[in-house]
Amino acid sequence: MSERKQHPHSGGGPGHGNMMMAGQKPKNFKKTFRRLLGYLKPHRGKLLAVFFAAVLSTVFMVLGPKIMGNAITELFEGAYGKFNGIPDASIDFGVIAKLLLLLGGLYVVSSIFSYIQQYIMAGVSQRTVFDLREDVNHKLEKLPLKYYDGHPVGDTLSRMTNDIDTIGSTLQQTITQFITAVVTIIGILVMMLWISPMLTIIALVTLPLSLFVIRPFLKRSQQHFKDQQRTLGNLNGHIEEMYTGHQVVKVFGHEKKAIAEFEEVNEQLYDAGRRAQFISGIIMPMMTLIGNLSYVLICVIGGILVTQRAISIGDIQAFITYMKQFTQPITQTANIANVIQSTIAAAERVFELLDEEEEVEEVTTVSLKHAKGEVDFEHVDFGYGDDLLITDMNLHVEPGQTVAIVGPTGAGKTTIINLLMRFYELNGGTIKIDGLDTREMSREDLRTTFGMVLQDTWLFNGTIRDNIAFGNKEATEEQIIEAAQVTRADQFIRTLPEGYDTVLNEDASNVSAGQKQLITIARAILANPSIMILDEATSSVDTRTELLIQQAMNRLMEGRTSFVIAHRLSTIQGADLILVMDRGEVIEQGTHAELLAQEGFYADLYYSQFSDKPAV
16 A cells, blocks of 8 residues: 655656735635535525524514513603603503513523524534535545645645634624624614604614725725735744754754744734734724714604604614614624625635646546556656656566666656656656556556655554554554564564554654654555555664665565665665666666666766775
């Protein structure tokens, strides 16, 4: 089974850091919004239930002030009559009690429906976010290696965590708030018209003014919220890179530079966040100011109407309550619009990831289960960009042969491995395994044919046993131990306090670099692949351990086709075929003895590592 992580290629691949720039034109707002709504379509029934629950909850809540006003009118008229000596005037506490009981019942029923809508919406929002994360996860599995080579890990993680969390929070809170706000506005408007059409017209005069005031702020805030999400991704990417490679940063004394870069990005995030929050924060005070002016005007006119007995004191009290409540849903709607700006900015980034170019779709016409290990490169052309790195490469490898690939840094050694594993697609030509074109078989079939041990080890947080068994989920305890014994890993594992149950931490820093390499080699051995790929597999172990591992690997490679990338030429002298690469081309090939006899590039490379060059 292949190890899925591949270290960065050599030989002119795409660089890192191609993040979305600030000046890049954003996607269409309406298109992104409609696409986001598409994730809610499977939950139409539940959303309908949320809608009716929100409507009923709001309707019962809106009726409250009117009933309270009736109770106040009853109390006031009775008290006013007794105070002025009107015959038979009294306060009817029975009627007041019934009105208050009705009011309490309405608020209880309203709370029940509010609970129902929140309960249903919580499930809908989390299921929607679950589906979105599933789509992103499946997308990440389909993306080619060039995507990961060209995008910082921190930015990708930010899109999958921060941006999706922003969407989830909005769906949970905003939808119910929006429904409630709209129904509240309609309900209050109806009740206000019922009480006094004249006062309602006065109150509504302020509504166009409110919309006119907040509109420019909404437009300006959208871009700032998009900048905020982008710079947050930049900051996450920088932090992830700096803390993952903190030892390298310290070794080269780049602490000040790293801090300066962090402060620069952090300043950008601060500036974008400050502008976004400030502009959006202006909306509420402006709405409050306009609402208070309208509130004062209604109080003055309403007081005059009460003195003229054109309206009851309970109704004017209810109207003033409705007036105060009327501005709240409008303000809430403005805030919701503000939140939606941030959410759409986050959704754009997630959809950009979902729209990334995927690996070439598989057209599976052949199946490869138990490969013999015959490999052919036929007129292979390949380049990471417009310029070809490899041109017209031809190679035939017999089953069981060991092929060593040598050459200077950037010669294209790892590129050949990437092409074998089909991490990149060819520009021309074919690669065949056992005579079958690799493009006509599934990537799963292809990659499970290979076992890979890289120079950069990859271990996950879990026990040593689980890390070794990653190569073969069906492996027994005896097989795991046997694989560890072959690589000489069993000896150091048993010296650990928990043995095979020792839990490796997140970056496996509780074992040495050499021990990590031994575990990865044991994993490859346990996978029992038909073809082995060894990319400087013993580079992290000491000389004695290297010799022991080399012996074990020689036994492992017996009967298997093996590709070995090596910088230390002493480890590949026994290879059946040595490919010498330079600038993407195979410039020499043959056995160790044949290449030395040619006195060419390989001979110069070999003698540069050893001092036994024959005297002329």
